[in-house]
Amino acid sequence: MIHRIEPVCQTPLWQQSLANAFSDVDAFIEFLHLDKAILPAARTAAELFGLRVPREFAELIRKGDPSDPLLRQVLPIGAENLPAPGFVRDPVGDLDQSIIPGVLSKYQGRLLLIANGSCAVNCRYCFRRHYPYQEATAYRQRWQEALDHIHQAEKIDEIILSGGDPLTLGDGKLTELVSQLETIPHLKRLRIHTRLPVVIPSRLTPELTRLLTGGRLQPVLVLHINHAREISPELSSGLIPLKQAGVTLLNQSVLLKGVNDSTATLSALSLALFDAGILPYYLHLLDRVAGAAHFEVGIGHARQLQEELRAYLPGYLMPRMVREEAGAPAKQPVF
Ligand SMILES: *Cc1c(COP(=O)(O)O)cnc(C)c1O
Protein backbone atom coordinates (compact mmCIF):
# COMPACT_ATOMS: atom_id res chain seq x y z
CA MET A 1 0.00 0.00 0.00
CA ILE A 2 1.29 3.41 -0.94
CA HIS A 3 0.78 6.13 1.61
CA ARG A 4 0.10 9.55 0.26
CA ILE A 5 2.44 12.06 1.80
CA GLU A 6 0.71 15.33 2.56
CA PRO A 7 2.77 18.36 1.61
CA VAL A 8 3.77 20.53 4.55
CA CYS A 9 1.43 23.47 4.45
CA GLN A 10 2.95 26.86 5.16
CA THR A 11 -0.22 28.89 5.07
CA PRO A 12 -1.95 28.91 8.47
CA LEU A 13 -5.33 27.21 8.53
CA TRP A 14 -7.18 30.44 9.25
CA GLN A 15 -5.68 32.13 6.20
CA GLN A 16 -6.85 29.26 4.05
CA SER A 17 -10.34 29.69 5.51
CA LEU A 18 -10.16 33.39 4.78
CA ALA A 19 -9.27 32.69 1.16
CA ASN A 20 -11.94 30.00 0.81
CA ALA A 21 -14.82 32.02 2.27
CA PHE A 22 -18.07 32.06 0.33
CA SER A 23 -18.17 35.11 -1.92
CA ASP A 24 -20.50 33.75 -4.58
CA VAL A 25 -24.19 34.25 -3.77
CA ASP A 26 -25.31 31.26 -5.86
CA ALA A 27 -22.94 28.83 -4.13
CA PHE A 28 -23.87 30.16 -0.70
CA ILE A 29 -27.60 29.84 -1.28
CA GLU A 30 -27.13 26.35 -2.64
CA PHE A 31 -24.99 25.32 0.35
CA LEU A 32 -27.72 26.46 2.73
CA HIS A 33 -30.56 24.83 0.74
CA LEU A 34 -32.36 28.15 0.39
CA ASP A 35 -35.08 28.97 -2.12
CA LYS A 36 -33.51 30.07 -5.40
CA ALA A 37 -36.23 32.70 -5.82
CA ILE A 38 -34.17 35.01 -3.55
CA LEU A 39 -31.20 34.88 -5.93
CA PRO A 40 -31.81 37.92 -8.16
CA ALA A 41 -32.27 40.31 -5.21
CA ALA A 42 -29.30 38.80 -3.40
CA ARG A 43 -27.10 39.26 -6.46
CA THR A 44 -28.13 42.89 -6.84
CA ALA A 45 -27.48 43.68 -3.16
CA ALA A 46 -24.11 41.94 -3.34
CA GLU A 47 -23.03 44.24 -6.16
CA LEU A 48 -22.94 47.17 -3.75
CA PHE A 49 -21.47 45.28 -0.79
CA GLY A 50 -20.19 41.82 -1.55
CA LEU A 51 -21.14 38.59 0.14
CA ARG A 52 -18.39 37.22 2.33
CA VAL A 53 -18.92 34.32 4.73
CA PRO A 54 -16.26 31.87 5.91
CA ARG A 55 -17.28 28.23 5.79
CA GLU A 56 -16.95 27.83 9.58
CA PHE A 57 -19.65 30.46 10.07
CA ALA A 58 -21.81 29.09 7.25
CA GLU A 59 -21.82 25.77 9.07
CA LEU A 60 -23.40 27.37 12.13
CA ILE A 61 -26.36 28.56 10.04
CA ARG A 62 -29.47 26.36 10.04
CA LYS A 63 -30.01 24.92 6.57
CA GLY A 64 -33.20 25.80 4.73
CA ASP A 65 -34.23 28.51 7.21
CA PRO A 66 -34.41 31.93 5.56
CA SER A 67 -35.04 33.64 8.90
CA ASP A 68 -32.10 32.12 10.74
CA PRO A 69 -30.59 34.88 12.90
CA LEU A 70 -27.04 34.11 11.78
CA LEU A 71 -28.04 34.05 8.13
CA ARG A 72 -29.78 37.43 8.35
CA GLN A 73 -26.49 39.04 9.37
CA VAL A 74 -24.66 37.95 6.24
CA LEU A 75 -27.14 37.34 3.41
CA PRO A 76 -27.55 40.21 0.90
CA ILE A 77 -31.26 40.89 0.42
CA GLY A 78 -33.44 43.19 -1.68
CA ALA A 79 -34.32 45.44 1.27
CA GLU A 80 -30.74 46.80 1.22
CA ASN A 81 -31.46 48.57 -2.04
CA LEU A 82 -34.52 50.46 -0.81
CA PRO A 83 -33.91 54.09 0.05
CA ALA A 84 -34.67 54.92 3.71
CA PRO A 85 -34.79 58.50 4.96
CA GLY A 86 -32.18 59.22 7.61
CA PHE A 87 -29.97 56.30 6.61
CA VAL A 88 -26.75 57.69 5.17
CA ARG A 89 -23.32 56.59 4.01
CA ASP A 90 -21.23 57.76 6.98
CA PRO A 91 -23.65 57.84 9.95
CA VAL A 92 -21.06 58.23 12.70
CA GLY A 93 -19.12 61.03 11.04
CA ASP A 94 -15.93 59.00 11.01
CA LEU A 95 -14.66 60.54 7.82
CA ASP A 96 -14.56 64.02 9.38
CA GLN A 97 -12.73 62.73 12.46
CA SER A 98 -9.81 61.22 10.66
CA ILE A 99 -6.74 63.32 11.45
CA ILE A 100 -4.39 61.06 9.56
CA PRO A 101 -5.67 58.39 7.17
CA GLY A 102 -6.51 55.37 9.31
CA VAL A 103 -6.33 57.18 12.64
CA LEU A 104 -9.51 58.09 14.51
CA SER A 105 -9.25 60.28 17.56
CA LYS A 106 -12.72 60.87 18.92
CA TYR A 107 -12.39 60.16 22.64
CA GLN A 108 -9.95 61.25 25.30
CA GLY A 109 -7.07 58.95 26.09
CA ARG A 110 -7.92 56.45 23.37
CA LEU A 111 -6.86 56.37 19.77
CA LEU A 112 -8.31 54.06 17.19
CA LEU A 113 -6.20 52.71 14.37
CA ILE A 114 -7.68 51.10 11.32
CA ALA A 115 -4.98 48.49 11.23
CA ASN A 116 -6.39 46.74 8.21
CA GLY A 117 -9.36 47.51 6.04
CA SER A 118 -10.62 44.08 5.14
CA CYS A 119 -12.89 41.77 7.11
CA ALA A 120 -13.36 38.03 7.22
CA VAL A 121 -17.11 38.44 7.02
CA ASN A 122 -19.27 41.11 5.49
CA CYS A 123 -21.97 41.97 8.00
CA ARG A 124 -24.91 43.50 6.19
CA TYR A 125 -25.64 46.01 8.98
CA CYS A 126 -22.07 47.30 9.14
CA PHE A 127 -21.69 51.06 9.43
CA ARG A 128 -18.49 50.78 7.43
CA ARG A 129 -20.15 49.24 4.39
CA HIS A 130 -19.41 52.42 2.45
CA TYR A 131 -16.16 53.27 4.19
CA PRO A 132 -13.27 54.00 1.82
CA TYR A 133 -11.03 51.35 3.34
CA GLN A 134 -8.36 51.63 0.72
CA GLU A 135 -7.48 55.20 1.59
CA ALA A 136 -7.93 54.73 5.30
CA THR A 137 -5.72 51.81 6.20
CA ALA A 138 -3.06 52.97 8.58
CA TYR A 139 -0.93 49.90 8.29
CA ARG A 140 -0.57 49.75 4.56
CA GLN A 141 -0.07 53.43 4.02
CA ARG A 142 1.66 55.91 6.23
CA TRP A 143 1.86 53.68 9.30
CA GLN A 144 4.89 55.66 10.35
CA GLU A 145 2.88 58.86 10.31
CA ALA A 146 0.35 57.30 12.67
CA LEU A 147 3.13 56.14 15.01
CA ASP A 148 4.73 59.58 15.04
CA HIS A 149 1.38 61.07 15.94
CA ILE A 150 0.94 58.66 18.87
CA HIS A 151 4.47 59.40 20.07
CA GLN A 152 3.58 63.06 20.33
CA ALA A 153 0.09 62.59 21.77
CA GLU A 154 1.15 61.97 25.36
CA LYS A 155 -2.38 61.85 26.73
CA ILE A 156 -3.11 58.69 24.78
CA ASP A 157 -2.71 55.63 27.00
CA GLU A 158 -4.76 53.14 25.00
CA ILE A 159 -4.48 52.07 21.40
CA ILE A 160 -7.43 50.37 19.79
CA LEU A 161 -6.71 48.28 16.74
CA SER A 162 -9.82 48.14 14.65
CA GLY A 163 -10.76 47.96 11.02
CA GLY A 164 -12.11 46.33 9.10
CA ASP A 165 -10.69 43.59 11.19
CA PRO A 166 -7.14 43.93 12.53
CA LEU A 167 -6.77 40.16 12.90
CA THR A 168 -6.87 39.78 9.13
CA LEU A 169 -3.21 40.83 9.46
CA GLY A 170 -0.91 37.87 9.95
CA ASP A 171 0.78 37.29 13.30
CA GLY A 172 4.13 38.46 11.89
CA LYS A 173 2.74 41.84 10.82
CA LEU A 174 0.81 42.21 14.06
CA THR A 175 3.90 41.46 16.12
CA GLU A 176 5.80 44.13 14.21
CA LEU A 177 3.03 46.61 14.83
CA VAL A 178 2.64 45.80 18.53
CA SER A 179 6.36 45.93 19.19
CA GLN A 180 6.48 49.40 17.63
CA LEU A 181 3.62 50.47 19.88
CA GLU A 182 5.39 49.02 22.93
CA THR A 183 8.19 51.52 22.50
CA ILE A 184 5.82 54.42 23.09
CA PRO A 185 6.21 55.09 26.82
CA HIS A 186 2.82 56.65 27.58
CA LEU A 187 0.84 53.71 26.17
CA LYS A 188 -0.58 51.33 28.79
CA ARG A 189 -3.25 49.28 27.08
CA LEU A 190 -3.67 47.55 23.76
CA ARG A 191 -7.20 46.78 22.70
CA ILE A 192 -8.18 44.75 19.66
CA HIS A 193 -11.68 44.84 18.24
CA THR A 194 -12.36 41.80 16.13
CA ARG A 195 -15.02 39.50 14.75
CA LEU A 196 -12.59 37.20 13.00
CA PRO A 197 -12.27 34.47 15.68
CA VAL A 198 -16.07 34.23 15.76
CA VAL A 199 -16.24 33.35 12.07
CA ILE A 200 -12.88 31.50 11.90
CA PRO A 201 -11.97 30.18 15.37
CA SER A 202 -8.60 28.83 14.20
CA ARG A 203 -7.47 32.48 14.07
CA LEU A 204 -6.79 32.10 17.80
CA THR A 205 -3.25 30.87 17.30
CA PRO A 206 -0.62 30.33 20.02
CA GLU A 207 1.37 33.15 18.35
CA LEU A 208 -1.56 35.50 18.88
CA THR A 209 -1.66 34.69 22.59
CA ARG A 210 2.09 35.26 22.77
CA LEU A 211 2.01 38.58 20.99
CA LEU A 212 -0.83 39.84 23.16
CA THR A 213 0.57 38.72 26.49
CA GLY A 214 4.32 38.72 25.97
CA GLY A 215 4.80 42.46 26.21
CA ARG A 216 4.31 45.46 28.41
CA LEU A 217 0.86 46.57 27.26
CA GLN A 218 -2.26 45.24 29.01
CA PRO A 219 -4.26 43.33 26.44
CA VAL A 220 -8.00 43.61 25.92
CA LEU A 221 -9.79 41.64 23.23
CA VAL A 222 -13.24 42.88 22.29
CA LEU A 223 -15.16 40.31 20.28
CA HIS A 224 -18.24 40.99 18.23
CA ILE A 225 -20.94 38.37 18.80
CA ASN A 226 -24.64 39.04 18.29
CA HIS A 227 -26.25 35.70 19.02
CA ALA A 228 -25.49 32.79 21.38
CA ARG A 229 -25.30 30.36 18.45
CA GLU A 230 -22.20 32.19 17.18
CA ILE A 231 -20.28 30.84 20.18
CA SER A 232 -19.15 27.51 18.76
CA PRO A 233 -17.24 24.92 20.81
CA GLU A 234 -14.20 25.79 18.66
CA LEU A 235 -14.43 29.46 19.61
CA SER A 236 -14.85 28.66 23.31
CA SER A 237 -11.89 26.31 23.41
CA GLY A 238 -9.76 28.69 21.33
CA LEU A 239 -10.32 31.45 23.89
CA ILE A 240 -9.13 29.41 26.87
CA PRO A 241 -5.38 30.05 26.38
CA LEU A 242 -6.01 33.80 26.02
CA LYS A 243 -8.11 33.84 29.15
CA GLN A 244 -5.50 31.85 31.06
CA ALA A 245 -2.76 34.18 29.91
CA GLY A 246 -4.64 37.15 31.35
CA VAL A 247 -6.29 38.74 28.32
CA THR A 248 -9.46 40.63 29.27
CA LEU A 249 -12.23 39.31 27.03
CA LEU A 250 -15.21 41.55 26.28
CA ASN A 251 -18.00 41.48 23.74
CA GLN A 252 -19.91 44.05 21.80
CA SER A 253 -23.13 43.33 19.96
CA VAL A 254 -25.42 45.29 17.74
CA LEU A 255 -29.14 45.22 18.48
CA LEU A 256 -30.60 43.86 15.25
CA LYS A 257 -34.18 43.28 14.23
CA GLY A 258 -34.80 39.63 13.43
CA VAL A 259 -31.45 38.62 14.95
CA ASN A 260 -31.39 39.39 18.67
CA ASP A 261 -34.31 41.75 19.40
CA SER A 262 -35.89 39.71 22.17
CA THR A 263 -35.21 39.44 25.89
CA ALA A 264 -34.82 35.67 25.64
CA THR A 265 -32.20 35.93 22.87
CA LEU A 266 -30.24 38.68 24.58
CA SER A 267 -30.18 36.99 27.98
CA ALA A 268 -29.14 33.69 26.37
CA LEU A 269 -26.33 35.60 24.66
CA SER A 270 -25.04 37.13 27.91
CA LEU A 271 -25.10 33.77 29.68
CA ALA A 272 -23.36 32.01 26.79
CA LEU A 273 -20.71 34.73 26.69
CA PHE A 274 -19.99 34.25 30.38
CA ASP A 275 -19.72 30.49 29.86
CA ALA A 276 -17.01 31.24 27.30
CA GLY A 277 -15.17 33.58 29.69
CA ILE A 278 -16.34 36.78 27.97
CA LEU A 279 -18.10 39.71 29.62
CA PRO A 280 -20.76 41.68 27.75
CA TYR A 281 -19.53 45.23 27.13
CA TYR A 282 -21.70 47.16 24.68
CA LEU A 283 -25.01 46.55 23.03
CA HIS A 284 -25.01 49.13 20.24
CA LEU A 285 -28.06 50.58 18.64
CA LEU A 286 -27.75 50.26 14.90
CA ASP A 287 -25.86 53.02 13.16
CA ARG A 288 -28.17 54.42 10.54
CA VAL A 289 -26.18 53.41 7.52
CA ALA A 290 -27.77 53.29 4.06
CA GLY A 291 -28.79 49.71 3.25
CA ALA A 292 -29.39 48.60 6.85
CA ALA A 293 -32.77 50.17 7.68
CA HIS A 294 -34.46 46.76 7.87
CA PHE A 295 -32.29 45.92 10.92
CA GLU A 296 -33.42 48.88 13.00
CA VAL A 297 -35.10 48.30 16.35
CA GLY A 298 -37.17 51.28 17.49
CA ILE A 299 -35.94 53.22 20.51
CA GLY A 300 -39.07 52.37 22.52
CA HIS A 301 -38.58 48.66 22.00
CA ALA A 302 -34.87 48.97 22.76
CA ARG A 303 -35.63 50.60 26.11
CA GLN A 304 -38.20 47.95 26.94
CA LEU A 305 -35.68 45.20 26.14
CA GLN A 306 -33.14 46.88 28.36
CA GLU A 307 -35.57 46.98 31.30
CA GLU A 308 -36.65 43.39 30.89
CA LEU A 309 -33.08 42.21 30.51
CA ARG A 310 -32.10 43.95 33.71
CA ALA A 311 -34.69 41.90 35.56
CA TYR A 312 -33.28 38.65 34.15
CA LEU A 313 -29.55 39.11 34.40
CA PRO A 314 -26.96 39.67 37.11
CA GLY A 315 -25.65 43.21 36.81
CA TYR A 316 -22.25 42.10 35.53
CA LEU A 317 -23.88 40.35 32.56
CA MET A 318 -25.84 43.43 31.52
CA PRO A 319 -24.38 44.98 28.36
CA ARG A 320 -24.34 48.76 28.29
CA MET A 321 -26.87 49.85 25.69
CA VAL A 322 -25.33 52.71 23.73
CA ARG A 323 -25.50 54.60 20.51
CA GLU A 324 -22.91 56.48 18.56
CA GLU A 325 -23.49 60.18 18.12
CA ALA A 326 -21.36 62.23 15.77
CA GLY A 327 -19.36 64.75 17.78
CA ALA A 328 -20.22 63.27 21.22
CA PRO A 329 -17.32 62.74 23.68
CA ALA A 330 -18.26 59.08 24.27
CA LYS A 331 -20.74 56.42 23.24
CA GLN A 332 -24.09 57.68 24.47
CA PRO A 333 -26.12 55.54 26.91
CA VAL A 334 -29.71 54.76 25.95
CA PHE A 335 -31.97 55.33 28.95
C1 LIG B 1 -15.92 53.36 20.04
C2 LIG B 1 -14.68 54.08 19.85
C3 LIG B 1 -13.67 54.06 20.82
C4 LIG B 1 -13.78 53.26 22.09
O1 LIG B 1 -14.75 53.71 22.95
P1 LIG B 1 -14.92 52.98 24.34
O2 LIG B 1 -16.12 53.61 24.93
O3 LIG B 1 -13.68 53.19 25.12
O4 LIG B 1 -15.12 51.53 24.04
C5 LIG B 1 -12.54 54.80 20.60
N1 LIG B 1 -12.37 55.54 19.48
C6 LIG B 1 -13.31 55.57 18.53
C7 LIG B 1 -13.06 56.40 17.32
C8 LIG B 1 -14.49 54.84 18.67
O5 LIG B 1 -15.40 54.86 17.71
Ligand code: SF4
Ligand atom coordinates in the same frame (compact mmCIF):
# COMPACT_ATOMS: atom_id res chain seq x y z
S1 SF4 C 1 -16.17 45.84 10.53
FE1 SF4 C 1 -17.09 44.29 11.88
S2 SF4 C 1 -19.30 44.51 11.59
FE2 SF4 C 1 -18.28 45.50 9.85
S3 SF4 C 1 -18.19 43.94 8.26
FE3 SF4 C 1 -16.25 43.89 9.39
S4 SF4 C 1 -16.58 42.32 10.94
FE4 SF4 C 1 -18.61 42.89 10.20
